Amino acid sequence: MDVLAVGRDGARPCDLAQKRRVDPGLLLDASEALQRVQIHRAHFLEVGRFVRTGDLVYADSPYDGVFDGYDCSKFGDDAQIHLRDQAARLAERGVFVMLTNANTVKVRAWYGSAPFVVRELSTVQTIATKSESRGCREDLLITTYE
Numbered sequence: 001m002d003v004l005a006v007g008r009d010g011a012r013p014c015d016l017a018q019k020r021r022v023d024p025g026l027l028l029d030a031s032e033a034l035q036r037v038q039i040h041r042a043h044f045l046e047v048g049r050f051v052r053t054g055d056l057v058y059a060d061s062p063y064d065g066v067f068d069g070y071d072c073s074k075f076g077d078d079a080q081i082h083l084r085d086q087a088a089r090l091a092e093r094g095v096f097v098m099l100t101n102a103n104t105v106k107v108r109a110w111y112g113s114a115p116f117v118v119r120e121l122s123t124v125q126t127i128a129t130k131s132e133s134r135g136c137r138e139d140l141l142i143t144t145y146e
């Protein structure tokens with residue numbers, strides 16, 4: 001499964017974002033599908049208490065080398081490794097895990113073996129404290145499934 005890999009016409013997500021095209025039918029389909037979904041927000045170390053086989057967990061962690069936390073606590077290398085280990089434990093239980101992170105040598109090393117599948121993902125960053133950090137870039141989409 002590739003998320004936002006390319007548009008129907010082969011355009012990259014960066015190109016699509018600049019065109020600002022929206023398919024109303026696709027949005028309605030997504031809205032309908034989400035009516036049957038329960039979304040929970042939890043600390044990544046706590047999520048294992050309420051997920052079961054077949055569930056999908058998306059981890060929105062701070063990106064290595066780009067952003068180190070959403071609050072005063074820092075999300076450094078140790079936390080990144082704990083996240084990786086938790087994702088592997090969840091995968092062993094049959095939970096599908098997806099996360100994104102920066103395309104760095106460290107992240108590729110952390111997620112470079114099974115059960116992880118690493119794909120490059122073109123993204124558009126519109127929110128950043130520094131304007132030079134905004135724009136198109138290549139991040140990593142990491143999953144525990146094909």
